Amino acid sequence: MTRKLYYDVVIAGCGVAGLYTALSLPHDRKILMLSKEDLASCDSMLAQGGICVLRDENDFDAYFEDTMRAGHYENRVESVEIMIHASRDIITHLLALGVRFEKNEDGSLAYTREGAHSKPRICFHKDITGEEITTTLLSHVQKLDNVTILEYTAMTDIIEENDTCVGIKAVSKDGKQLEIYAPDTVMATGGIGGLYRHSTNFSLLTGDACRIAKEHHVALEHMDYVQIHPTCLYSTKPGRSFLISESARGEGAVILNHKGERFVDELLPRDVVTEAILKEMEKEGAAHEFLSFEHVPETIVRAHFPNIYSRCLEEGYDLLKEPIPIVPAQHYFMGGVHVDRDSQTTMAHLYAVGETSCNGVHGKNRLASNSLLESLVFAKRAAEKIMKERTDYESNYNAACC
Ligand SMILES: Cc1cc2nc3c(=O)[nH]c(=O)nc-3n(C[C@H](O)[C@H](O)[C@H](O)COP(=O)(O)OP(=O)(O)OC[C@H]3O[C@@H](n4cnc5c(N)ncnc54)[C@H](O)[C@@H]3O)c2cc1C
Numbered sequence: 001m002t003r004k005l006y007y008d009v010v011i012a013g014c015g016v017a018g019l020y021t022a023l024s025l026p027h028d029r030k031i032l033m034l035s036k037e038d039l040a041s042c043d044s045m046l047a048q049g050g051i052c053v054l055r056d057e058n059d060f061d062a063y064f065e066d067t068m069r070a071g072h073y074e075n076r077v078e079s080v081e082i083m084i085h086a087s088r089d090i091i092t093h094l095l096a097l098g099v100r101f102e103k104n105e106d107g108s109l110a111y112t113r114e115g116a117h118s119k120p121r122i123c124f125h126k127d128i129t130g131e132e133i134t135t136t137l138l139s140h141v142q143k144l145d146n147v148t149i150l151e152y153t154a155m156t157d158i159i160e161e162n163d164t165c166v167g168i169k170a171v172s173k174d175g176k177q178l179e180i181y182a183p184d185t186v187m188a189t190g191g192i193g194g195l196y197r198h199s200t201n202f203s204l205l206t207g208d209a210c211r212i213a214k215e216h217h218v219a220l221e222h223m224d225y226v227q228i229h230p231t232c233l234y235s236t237k238p239g240r241s242f243l244i245s246e247s248a249r250g251e252g253a254v255i256l257n258h259k260g261e262r263f264v265d266e267l268l269p270r271d272v273v274t275e276a277i278l279k280e281m282e283k284e285g286a287a288h289e290f291l292s293f294e295h296v297p298e299t300i301v302r303a304h305f306p307n308i309y310s311r312c313l314e315e316g317y318d319l320l321k322e323p324i325p326i327v328p329a330q331h332y333f334m335g336g337v338h339v340d341r342d343s344q345t346t347m348a349h350l351y352a353v354g355e356t357s358c359n360g361v362h363g364k365n366r367l368a369s370n371s372l373l374e375s376l377v378f379a380k381r382a383a384e385k386i387m388k389e390r391t392d393y394e395s396n397y398n399a400a401c402c
Pocket residue numbers: 012013014015016017018034035036037039041042043044045046047048049050051052129130153154155156188189190191200201202204205206208209243331332353354355356368369370371372373375
């Protein structure tokens with residue numbers, strides 16, 4: 001038997017995009033959130049490097065150009081401008097919520113650098129920035145009386161009536177069917193890495209929102225724009241590929257071939273570095289190349305990359321003493337469900353936010369540390385648009401009644 005539920009807003013996905021949408025909606029709206037598995041199993045928890053911010057107005061042109069150049073100038077200019085302009089407020093809000101970004105001795109934010117950034121502008125918390133942001137957002141959402149979270153409950157379809165989305169269908173772990181009716185639906189189901197054999201993503205992320213959108217003739221965009229991350233720890237074991245953050249290269253780690261020679265500028269955009277590594281692997285007939293931390297001071301390795309250091313040790317490599325084997329793996333999806341500047345899809349009352357959406361910010365190739373920011377900026381815009389439409393509807397309704 002199908003159980004019917006009624007809410008003001010239903011959000012599929014509990015990564016940063018879904019959580020920030022819920023937090024940005026007024027607290028008198030009844031919200032239901034779904035998570036396909038447990039709450040920790042989302043890519044937001046895995047983000048290592050950090051989150052970009054506009055350092056000051058003088059940085060705008062450089063940040064804009066870095067994002068556009070990395071994206072091969074296929075980015076939607078309006079989206080890039082919106083994201084950069086909103087970045088400072090987002091970081092200020094995260095700090096107010098309790099996110100512990102690294103600071104300098106004078107209390108100002110410390111910035112790190114990643115590939116294709118012309119200057120350091122990335123806020124970070126050790127090498128577990130995503131976990132720090134996501135657990136902070138989650139703790140705030142879990143305190144809200146108006147939000148209910150159902151774990152192990154997967155969206156299987158949307159409910160469409162007269163070309164309008166009126167909710168979603170879902171299934172729980174024990175096979176119970178749900179129909180969740182809501183005036184507004186937000187799809188925040190993350191990336192597509194689960195469809196690949198080698199990916200840094202959780203395997204449960206299988207592009208469900210994209211499949212459902214396609215079945216309902218909701219527009220998709222750039223479904224072939226998939227980012228391969230150049231430096232994942234090489235392993236013959238099955239399972240998720242472990243990422244070695246680009247900020248390691250930003251702090252001086254270098255890529256070497258089997259002769260111990262550098263063959264690429266490590267700070268070029270990801271797609272360029274990936275291509276160079278794959279070519280070198282082919283040339284050498286090798287299954288991997290190497291990343292050496294010999295030029296990164298031990299104090300920085302221990303303070304900034306403790307998680308990477310201990311994970312490599314578990315795999316049998318002491319990166320303070322030897323280069324580690326690395327190989328490219330699927331990492332990020334620039335395409336997705338087409339959305340406008342307010343994260344609205346081509347179907348009325350259906351929104352998409354985070355990695356599953358395509359607002360064009362990243363163009364053909366994402367600039368490092370732009371995706372957490374993009375997810376938060378456009379999640380907030382979705383919440384604001386939902387509320388504006390609701391308020392307009394309610395005032396029109398009241399005017400018609402009186
Ligand atoms: C290893 C790694 C390192 C990264 N490092 C960085 C970084 O340093 N900086 C940066 O900006 N970005 C980084 N990224 C990218 C960034 O983490 C993601 O793009 C971002 O977190 C995506 O957030 P999201 O909310 O869209 O998706 P996710 O956080 O992946 O959340 C998806 C949610 O959707 C749910 N879901 C999926 N399908 C369904 C369904 N059918 N029904 C219900 N729920 C569903 C999942 O359970 C989950 O709760 C990294 C990614 C990885 C994998």
